[in-house]
Amino acid sequence: MIATHLPALQIVVPLVSAPICLLLRRSGLAWALASIVSWAALACAALLLQQVLSSGPISYHLGGWAPPWGIEYRIDAVNGFVLLIVAAIGAVVMPYARVSVAHELPEEQHATFYTALLLCLTGLLGVTITGDAFNLFVFLEISSLSSYVLIALGRDRRALTAAFQYLVMGTIGATFIVIGVGLLYMVTGTLNMLDLAERLPPMSENRTVLAAFAFLTVGAGLKLALFPLHFWLPNAYAYAPSAVTAFLAATATKVSIYILLRFFFTVFGAANTLELGTLENLLIPLGVAAILVCSTVAIFQTDVKRMLAYSSVAQVGYIVLGIGFASTTGLTAAIVHLFNHAMTKGGLFLALGCVVLRLGSARLESLEGLGRRMPLTMFAFVLGGLSLIGVPLTAGFISKWMLVQAALEQDNRFLAAAVAAVILIGSLLAIVYIWRVVEVAYFRPAPEGDGEGEIAEAPLSMLIPTWFLIGASIYFGIDTSLTLGVAKRAAELLLGGGA
Amino acid sequence: MDAPGLYNYWIVIVLMMTGFYVVISRGNLVKKIVGLNIFQTSVFILYITMGKVSGGTAPILAEGFETYSNPLPHVLILTAIVVGVATTALGCALVVRIKEAYGTVEEDEIQRQDDAT
Amino acid sequence: MQRHIVLRVTTKLLMPFILLFALYVQFHGDFGPGGGFQAGVIFGAGFILYALVYGIESAQRVAPAGALRVLISAGLLLYIGTGFATLALGGNFLDYGMLAHEPARGQHLGIFLVELGVGVTVAATMVTVFFNFASRGQD
Numbered sequence: 001m002i003a004t005h006l007p008a009l010q011i012v013v014p015l016v017s018a019p020i021c022l023l024l025r026r027s028g029l030a031w032a033l034a035s036i037v038s039w040a041a042l043a044c045a046a047l048l049l050q051q052v053l054s055s056g057p058i059s060y061h062l063g064g065w066a067p068p069w070g071i072e073y074r075i076d077a078v079n080g081f082v083l084l085i086v087a088a089i090g091a092v093v094m095p096y097a098r099v100s101v102a103h104e105l106p107e108e109q110h111a112t113f114y115t116a117l118l119l120c121l122t123g124l125l126g127v128t129i130t131g132d133a134f135n136l137f138v139f140l141e142i143s144s145l146s147s148y149v150l151i152a153l154g155r156d157r158r159a160l161t162a163a164f165q166y167l168v169m170g171t172i173g174a175t176f177i178v179i180g181v182g183l184l185y186m187v188t189g190t191l192n193m194l195d196l197a198e199r200l201p202p203m204s205e206n207r208t209v210l211a212a213f214a215f216l217t218v219g220a221g222l223k224l225a226l227f228p229l230h231f232w233l234p235n236a237y238a239y240a241p242s243a244v245t246a247f248l249a250a251t252a253t254k255v256s257i258y259i260l261l262r263f264f265f266t267v268f269g270a271a272n273t274l275e276l277g278t279l280e281n282l283l284i285p286l287g288v289a290a291i292l293v294c295s296t297v298a299i300f301q302t303d304v305k306r307m308l309a310y311s312s313v314a315q316v317g318y319i320v321l322g323i324g325f326a327s328t329t330g331l332t333a334a335i336v337h338l339f340n341h342a343m344t345k346g347g348l349f350l351a352l353g354c355v356v357l358r359l360g361s362a363r364l365e366s367l368e369g370l371g372r373r374m375p376l377t378m379f380a381f382v383l384g385g386l387s388l389i390g391v392p393l394t395a396g397f398i399s400k401w402m403l404v405q406a407a408l409e410q411d412n413r414f415l416a417a418a419v420a421a422v423i424l425i426g427s428l429l430a431i432v433y434i435w436r437v438v439e440v441a442y443f444r445p446a447p448e449g450d451g452e453g454e455i456a457e458a459p460l461s462m463l464i465p466t467w468f469l470i471g472a473s474i475y476f477g478i479d480t481s482l483t484l485g486v487a488k489r490a491a492e493l494l495l496g497g498g499a
Numbered sequence: 500m501d502a503p504g505l506y507n508y509w510i511v512i513v514l515m516m517t518g519f520y521v522v523i524s525r526g527n528l529v530k531k532i533v534g535l536n537i538f539q540t541s542v543f544i545l546y547i548t549m550g551k552v553s554g555g556t557a558p559i560l561a562e563g564f565e566t567y568s569n570p571l572p573h574v575l576i577l578t579a580i581v582v583g584v585a586t587t588a589l590g591c592a593l594v595v596r597i598k599e600a601y602g603t604v605e606e607d608e609i610q611r612q613d614d615a616t
Numbered sequence: 617m618q619r620h621i622v623l624r625v626t627t628k629l630l631m632p633f634i635l636l637f638a639l640y641v642q643f644h645g646d647f648g649p650g651g652g653f654q655a656g657v658i659f660g661a662g663f664i665l666y667a668l669v670y671g672i673e674s675a676q677r678v679a680p681a682g683a684l685r686v687l688i689s690a691g692l693l694l695y696i697g698t699g700f701a702t703l704a705l706g707g708n709f710l711d712y713g714m715l716a717h718e719p720a721r722g723q724h725l726g727i728f729l730v731e732l733g734v735g736v737t738v739a740a741t742m743v744t745v746f747f748n749f750a751s752r753g754q755d
Contacts, residue, residue: 005703005708005709008699008703008708008709012696012699012700012709015696016692016693016696016700018692019688019689019690019692019693020689020693022685022688022689023685023686023689060708061708062708062709062710063708063709063710063711063712064707064708064710064711064713064714134575134578137579138578138582141582141585141586145582145585145586145589148589148593149589152593152596157597157600157601158613160593160596160597160600161597161609161613163593164528164590164593164594164597167586167589167590167593168522168531168535168590171535171539171586172519172522172535172538174582175538175539175542178542178579179542179545182542182545182546182549182572182575185549185572186549191571559647559648577651577653580653581653581738588745591749592745592748592749595749595752599752
């Protein structure tokens with residue numbers, strides 16, 4: 001009985017545990033409940049993906065109403081994969097959060113923290129699983145509102161202004177999405193994504209449909225920090241609590257990229273989207289700009305969290321570049337980089353959280369000599385950095401390799417060469433900013449003073465999740481069968497045909 | 500396709516642009532929240548206007564009526580209004596905390612205090 | 617607000633009508649404009665009016681913060697509990713037709729329960745938000 005209702009349980013179990021978490025005032029109990037629920041959500045997502053890969057898309061009718069009258073939860077290779085990513089990051093960050101949150105937040109805020117984190121997880125899972133366009137907006141707002149709360153819980157008072165800026169930009173993005181959905185409903189009379197996909201092709205020249213397309217693109221672009229709509233991201237990631245930064249960096253932008261993919265290729269249809277020329281003319285230049293500008297800005301940051309935040313915007317640029325190529329290789333590269341970047345950035349931010357636990361800040365100059373005093377943490381950081389650069393044997397290399405392949409497949413030889421060059425320059429820039437951290441941590445002597453004896457390695461409950469994610473980014477760089485296999489299937493599904 | 504018949508949609512555009520302009524141009528955080536609300540209200544009017552069926556009455560079953568307006572946009576807008584209320588409440592809570600932390604709700608003042616540290 | 621006799625007397629007279637109207641709106645969502653969210657807001661507005669005129673302490677004696685927290689969670693749990701009940705009775709999640717012997721009565725019962733959950737949560741949330749805002753800066 002549970003097996004048939006897995007799609008509903010995937011959303012409902014985290015959702016029902018959020019108010020229970022609010023009632024459990026004690027921090028330890030709230031953490032325990034949140035961890036158990038996040039692992040249950042991971043089990044659920046793994047089972048769902050396995051079912052989709054073996055027997056095709058799953059459709060669940062909420063309330064017993066058949067689509068298109070009712071809300072449908074539809075899982076295919078694309079969102080099954082994203083579900084797994086979000087649930088996995090949630091399951092890894094929850095155990096990590098116990099010590100990290102105890103250190104960074106006052107005791108009475110802990111239960112609220114876990115409630116908000118569970119609501120954020122519910123919202124992100126809901127965006128991924130739903131097959132109804134307006135339901136997507138509702139879950140998107142659930143996840144966004146809880147992430148504003150989570151960011152505002154940071155210690156620094158600049159966390160408040162960062163959360164406010166994110167609130168304003170995020171609400172504008174979500175409102176654009178709802179305007180787009182409303183315009184689509186106006187012309188077709190349905191909100192179900194598959195039904196929209198059937199009704200839109202005959203009227204693809206209709207001005208309302210084009211306006212809806214524009215609104216949805218800009219709205220999703222604001223949420224995924226597409227350059228130049230990324231200004232909320234560096235502040236939000238830099239001043240939020242460490243566990244929150246790791247969770248949001250690995251999931252929020254990925255889910256928004258999924259929204260873009262879903263609307264471009266499933267709702268509007270691959271053929272129409274390709275005709276519009278949005279992909280080549282808009283996404284490729286913006287992706288290139290994101291890679292070059294944000295990697296360069298990352299080099300000059302003095303706070304490592306900010307540096308990695310700008311690096312995140314650049315990596316989103318890579319993914320958007322892959323989508324812009326609109327070929328099977330390009331989409332495969334984009335989807336596999338979704339997974340690889342989630343693992344890598346999640347692991348990097350978790351490692352930085354260990355540093356913040358021991359040192360109190362992530363400023364570059366305070367990391368001097370940390371390579372000797374916190375060897376496991378900094379080695380995890382180095383490995384994550386190598387994956388970010390795209391060194392062979394890491395997951396980052398796989399995505400960059402596929403991206404270069406997709407670039408070289410383009411007909412326009414000049415474009416192909418230029419974009420391949422940009423991807424390689426991006427890696428070079430990543431080498432520069434990772435080297436800045438490595439140089440300070442390993443090649444400068446530790447400062448003398450009373451701080452010496454206190455800096456020990458991070459506790460095991462924080463090291464294990466960090467190494468799990470970093471280990472995953474190395475493992476999936478060596479054994480790519482799962483990630484590339486699912487990504488290829490997803491790309492083929494999006495471009496039409498295949499399941 | 501007559502312009503007076505599309506009066507509601509003109510209002511939608513005016514409100515949307517007004518709200519958006521207030522959000523971008525005003526530096527006072529409370530005014531930004533107000534602008535966001537105006538922006539979201541224009542979306543509500545868009546949805547409800549498109550739900551009206553000519554000659555249709557309110558979407559509640561009653562004797563003697565055959566044509567009803569579409570009830571689905573009304574339900575969607577209820578949800579959107581709740582989301583708007585939650586966003587406003589959160590925004591106001593953040594503004595209260597910012598006022599306590601910085602002493603001001605003007606964006607340039609806050610920027611100056613942040614740059615000074 | 618000690619000197620504003622008109623406000624105090626009018627509020628005392630109006631409060632029961634406001635709360636009654638909120639209950640009316642809550643349960644007549646099937647037959648007229650209404651439903652959980654609207655009713656919750658009106659209910660909360662009644663409490664907020666009382667707190668504005670008579671002071672937050674008197675309002676907090678009726679609605680202490682701990683009870684409000686429990687109510688917020690209880691409303692949401694009622695909603696999801698209805699969903700779990702439909703799962704247990706064999707239908708899909710939130711398939712209200714399963715709740716009674718006839719699908720139509722089941723739909724009525726299901727909507728009644730979830731709107732009640734929504735109304736309780738919204739009323740408690742509105743009052744909590746007001747209390748949190750209004751009591752800042754007073755210590």
